[in-house]
Amino acid sequence: MLGINGITVRLGGRTILDRATASVPPGGRVGLIGRNGAGKSTLMKVMIGSLDPDEGTIDMPKSTRLGYIAQDAPTGTATPAETVLAADVERAELMDESETCTDPHRLGDIHERLLAIDAYSAPSRAARILTGLGFDEEMQNQPLDSFSGGWKMRVALAALLYSAPDVLLLDEPSNHLDLEATLWLENFLKSYPATVVVISHERDLLNNVVDNILHLQGGKLTLYPGGYDSFERQRAERAAQLAAAKASQDAQRARLQDYVARNSARASTAKQAQSRAKMLARMQPIAALMEDPSLSFNFPNPAELKPPLITLDLAAVGYAQDTPILKRLNLRIDPDDRIALLGRNGNGKTTLARLLAAQLPPMEGEMNASGKMQVGYFTQYQVEELASDATPLEHMGRVMKGKTPGAVRAQLGRFGFSGDRATQLVSKLSGGERARLALALITRDAPHLLILDEPTNHLDVDAREALVQALNDYEGAVILISHDRHMVELTADRLVLVDDGTAAEYSGSMEDYIDFVLGRNQPKGDGTEKGGGTKIQKKDRKAAAKERDAARAVKAKLTAVEKEVAKLEAQCSALDRAMFEPASADTVLAKMSMGELSQRRGQLGSDLEKKEAEWLALSEQIGAG
Numbered sequence: 001m002l003g004i005n006g007i008t009v010r011l012g013g014r015t016i017l018d019r020a021t022a023s024v025p026p027g028g029r030v031g032l033i034g035r036n037g038a039g040k041s042t043l044m045k046v047m048i049g050s051l052d053p054d055e056g057t058i059d060m061p062k063s064t065r066l067g068y069i070a071q072d073a074p075t076g077t078a079t080p081a082e083t084v085l086a087a088d089v090e091r092a093e094l095m096d097e098s099e100t101c102t103d104p105h106r107l108g109d110i111h112e113r114l115l116a117i118d119a120y121s122a123p124s125r126a127a128r129i130l131t132g133l134g135f136d137e138e139m140q141n142q143p144l145d146s147f148s149g150g151w152k153m154r155v156a157l158a159a160l161l162y163s164a165p166d167v168l169l170l171d172e173p174s175n176h177l178d179l180e181a182t183l184w185l186e187n188f189l190k191s192y193p194a195t196v197v198v199i200s201h202e203r204d205l206l207n208n209v210v211d212n213i214l215h216l217q218g219g220k221l222t223l224y225p226g227g228y229d230s231f232e233r234q235r236a237e238r239a240a241q242l243a244a245a246k247a248s249q250d251a252q253r254a255r256l257q258d259y260v261a262r263n264s265a266r267a268s269t270a271k272q273a274q275s276r277a278k279m280l281a282r283m284q285p286i287a288a289l290m291e292d293p294s295l296s297f298n299f300p301n302p303a304e305l306k307p308p309l310i311t312l313d314l315a316a317v318g319y320a321q322d323t324p325i326l327k328r329l330n331l332r333i334d335p336d337d338r339i340a341l342l343g344r345n346g347n348g349k350t351t352l353a354r355l356l357a358a359q360l361p362p363m364e365g366e367m368n369a370s371g372k373m374q375v376g377y378f379t380q381y382q383v384e385e386l387a388s389d390a391t392p393l394e395h396m397g398r399v400m401k402g403k404t405p406g407a408v409r410a411q412l413g414r415f416g417f418s419g420d421r422a423t424q425l426v427s428k429l430s431g432g433e434r435a436r437l438a439l440a441l442i443t444r445d446a447p448h449l450l451i452l453d454e455p456t457n458h459l460d461v462d463a464r465e466a467l468v469q470a471l472n473d474y475e476g477a478v479i480l481i482s483h484d485r486h487m488v489e490l491t492a493d494r495l496v497l498v499d500d501g502t503a504a505e506y507s508g509s510m511e512d513y514i515d516f517v518l519g520r521n522q523p524k525g526d527g528t529e530k531g532g533g534t535k536i537q538k539k540d541r542k543a544a545a546k547e548r549d550a551a552r553a554v555k556a557k558l559t560a561v562e563k564e565v566a567k568l569e570a571q572c573s574a575l576d577r578a579m580f581e582p583a584s585a586d587t588v589l590a591k592m593s594m595g596e597l598s599q600r601r602g603q604l605g606s607d608l609e610k611k612e613a614e615w616l617a618l619s620e621q622i623g624a625g
Contacts, residue, residue, distance in 0.1 A: 001023060001024070001025070001026050001059075001060070001061075002023070002024035002026075002047075002058070002059070002060050002064075002167060002195060002197075003023050003024075003057075003058065003059035003060065004020060004021055004022045004023070004024070004043070004047075004056075004058060004221065005021055005056050005057045005058070005059060006019045006020070006021055006055060006056035006057075007019070007020045007021070007043065007046055007053045007055070007056035007057075007058070008020070008053060008054045008055035008056055008219075009039070009042055009043075009046065009051065009053050009054055010054050011042070015219055016039040016042050016219065017039050017042060017043060017046075017053070017216075017219050018218070018219030018220060019055070019056065019219075019220070020043065020056070020216070020219060020220060020221045021056075021221060022214055022221040022222075022223050023223070024195060024197060024212075024214070025195075025212070026195060027193075027194065027195055028195055028196075028211060028212055029189065029192070029195075029196040029198075029209055029210045029211050029212070030195075030196065030197045030198070030210055030211075030212045030213070030214050030223075031198055031199075031200060031205075031206045031209075031210035031212070031213045031214065031227070031228065032044070032197055032198065032199045032214045032216065033199070033200070033201070033206070033213060033214070033215055033216070033228070033231075033460075033461065034215060034216035034217055034460070035217070035460050035462065036430040036431060036432040036433075036458070036459075036460050036463070037430045038216045038217060039216055039219065040171075040199045040216055041171055041199065043216065043221075044068070044169055044171055044197070044199065046058060047066070047169060047197070048066055048068045048169060049066075060167070063166075064166045064167055065165040065166045065167070066165055066166070066167050066169060067160050067163055067164075067165030067167065067168050067169060068160070068169040068171075069153070069156050069157060069160050069170070069171065069173075073149055073152035073153050073155075073156055074144055074152055074155055074156055074159070075144055075145055075152065076143070076144050076145060077143045077144070077145065078143070078144055079140060079141050079142060079143060079144070080130055080135055080139065080140050080141075080142070080144065080147075080155045080158065081123070081126055081127065081130065081140045081141060083144060083155050083158075083159055084126040084129065084130060084155065084158045084159045084162045085122060085123065085126050085162075086159070087159035087160065087162050087163040088117075088119075088122065088162065088163055090113075090117065091114070091117060091119045091122060094110050094113060094114055094119065095114070095119065097110055098110045098111065098114070122162075125162065126158070126162050127140060129158045129161050129162050129188075130155075130158050132181065132184035132185070132188065133154045133157060133158050133177070133181050133184065133185070134151075134154065134177075134178065134180065134181045134344055134345060134346075135154070135155075135158075150176040150345075151176075153176040154176055154177065154181070157170075157173055157176075157185075161188060164194070165194065166194050166195065167194065167195045167196075167197065168192060168194060168195065168196045168197070168198075169197050169198075170196070170197070170198040170199065170200075171198075171199045172199055172200060172201070173185060173198065173200070174200065174202055174205065174483055175457050177345075177483055178343075178344050178345040178483050179342065179482075179483040179485060179488075179517070180343075180344050180517050181344075181345075181483075182202070182205070182483045182485075183514060183517050183518060184518075185205075186204075186205055186208050186209055187518065189205075189209045190208065190209055196209075196210075197214075198210065201456070201459060201460045201461045201463075201464060202483075202484060202486075203228050203229075203461060203464070203484075203486045204484075204485055204486050206227055206228035206231075206461075207227040207228050207229055208227070209227075210227055210228075211225070211226070211227070212224065212225055212226070213226065213227070213228060213230075213231040215231065215235070228461070256277075259273060260273045260277050264277075296413075296414065296415055296416035296436075296466065297414075297415060297416075297436065297439065297466050297467050297469075297470035298414040298415065298470060298473075299414075299439075299443050299450065299470055299471070299473070299474040299476070300411075300414065300443060300446040301446060301474065301475040301476065302335075302374065302446045302447060302448040302475065302476045303372075303446070303448075304335070305335055305370050305372060305373060305448055306370075307334040307335055308332045308333060308334050308370075309333045309334060309335055309337075309369065309370050309373050309448060309449055309477055310331070310332070310333040310356060310367065310368070310369045310370075310373075310449070311331070311332050311333075311366075311367070311368045312329045312330055312331040312332075312355075312362075312365070312366070312367050313330060313365050313366040313367075313368075314328055314329070314330060314364065314365035314366070315329040315330075315355070315362040315363075315364065315365035315366060315367050316328070316329065316362060316363045316364035316365060317329070317351055317352070317354075317355040317360050317361075317362055317363060318351065318360075318363060319351075319360075321363075322363075324363050324364070324501075325348045325351045325501070326348045326351060326352060326355075326498070326501060326502055326503060327364070327501055327502055328501075328502045329352070329355075329365065329502060329503055331496070331503065333356070333449070333477055333479070334477065335448060335476065335477055336475075336477065337477045337478070337479075337493075337494060338471075338477070338478045338480070338491055338492045338493045338494065339477075339478070339479045339480070339492060339494045339495070339496055340479075340480045340481075340482070340488045340491075340492035340494070340495050340496070341353070341479065341480070341481045341496050341498055341503070342495055342496065342497045342498065342506060342513060343497055343498035343499045344499075347498045347499055348498050348501075348503070349453075349481050349498045350379075350453055350481065352498055352503055353377070353451050353453055353479065353481060354377075355367065356375075356449070356451060356479060357375050357377040357451050358375065359377070370448075372448075373448045373449060374445045374446065374447040374448050374449075375447050375448070375449045375450075375451065376442040376443045376445075376447035376449070376450045376451070377442060377451045377453075378438060378439055378442050378450070378451065378452045378453060378455055379453045379454075380453070380454055380457060382438040382441070382442070383431070383434045383435050383438045383458065386426045386434055386437060386438065387426060388425065388426050388427035389425060389426070389427065390425070390426055391422065391423045391424060391425060391426065392412055392417045392421070392422050392423075392424070392426070392429075392437050392440070393408065393409075393412065393417075393422040393423055395426070395437065395441060396408050396411060396412050396440065396441065396444070399441055399444055400444055409422065411440060411443075411444050412440060414440065414443075415436045415437065415439060415440040416433075416436060417436075417437065417440065430458075431457075431458030432458050432459045432460060432463050434458065435455065435457070435458040435459060436463075439455070446476075447476060448476050448477065449476060449477045449478075449479065450471075450474065450476060450477070450478045450479070451478075451479045452478065452479070452480050452481065452482070453481045454481060454482055454483070455467065455480075455482065456482060456484045456487060464484065464486075464487060467487070468486075468487055468490045468491055471491045472490070472491060478491065478492075480492055485510055485514070488510060489510050493556055493559075495508070495509075495510070495513065497513075554618055557618060558615065558618040561611055561614050561615045561618060562615065564611050565608065565611045565612060565615055568604055568607055568608040568611060569608065571604055572601065572604050572605065572608060574589060575589065575597055575600060575601045575604065576601070578590065578592070578597055579594065579597050579598070579601070
């Protein structure tokens, strides 16, 4: 049992954790969630002992081995394989001692212990973990200093997983991973035999891995059973209960205040009024669940352009002359396309994005782009390169020279930087706020094409949902690179796989791709055996591809019908308000007579019934497929 008992932490005069209390069940897999800046990482530092709380204690058995990734990535000439193996300190020490030990009795004890801890299979276990996190055999034997910071952090994660601590503490482990490695990590954590506490904003990871959600808000902890979707349902129920209780209390408070005001001056009722005043003073206010009103993404819609926006015809792209990263690129992008680029890190997704953003020229073939097209290109580097001593208003003013102060403020307001928030120093902003500022900067000219390379790394779950909604409302084209498959599934209607030196349309769904990555439904053998191991014939693959294309067409139609249903429902609601609450009607409806409103409502109701029937038929068609 891991006990968090009344933990209070104050930093810079601000209370981050306020008597936070919770019990993590032994062997449990717990998702620690909360808004950016809520104190999740602070709590984890208290748990590992690197930060002393002002009050409270962390309780666990004395023999418990904690595992946590340090902020500094490993460096040096050691290889990833050597670094991972060194994480098992006992094995490393025993292996070293066995090389020099001359005492036969001690040597026997050493080998007995090595057998007990399964030391001789350790290299293969380390290799499996490194492979799962994206390191091929060659990479596993290269020096650490030859890797980027993100890959070094993967080595640190591999070493932590290999060391198999009793309590595994993970702080945003998927931030440095691609989708493929994230899927592998999920599978690893599902079968992890000890306690796991993971800070994550990945909805799918929180649904697929954890069995409890530990929610941190206002310095307090609340434990919810189940995954993230279950947490959202329970929290919504709790919010409704709190709202009802608060409304009841507010009404009671108003009645007491009215009684005190009317009866305090009269001798016959003064005592009763005084009693009610004391009751008012003792009444603890019920706080409603607070949402961040500044959480906002609102992409300006572009001017209309004729399709296509971009075409690639046998194009090649790379960084060194005559050494292309990607070749044989044939791709068309239209103004309403929503494309997700799939493939492991290092396969060329960012290189393709830079080609489409005109940051890299084609080495071969042709790339044709509309001359009037504006592109907004988001990368993590833009977040990191924001000047910490400048304000959002200063940043936006620099890139919108010549624009009125009102126009500059309006663009900032689209992304939640209104009023005083626009004049805060960037150094005071959270990671999520910096990401929002970077998005505000790249969309200032209402781009026709948004290219987003891992836009969610600094965003919490609520912010990611807001971003998904904004992308679905945006009327331009989107190209998305993301390891957050929840976002990919909700925003992309085309998948492009970047692999084997090229990029090609992926005809399957995200579920098909996940199966492909995890090695499911793959034909066994080398394709030469008779019977069950025979190769899938080309005609079978073509038939399967046609079926997937047909399914995608039905899903796309279903999405379009869903939007039409929502639009009709909104129009019906507006007409209902105009008929029964005329004061709340908009200007156009307010001018219509009751007869006109009734006739219009009847027509819309009929249209809505037809669309709902169409939606139901399409849903059944997908279910039958």
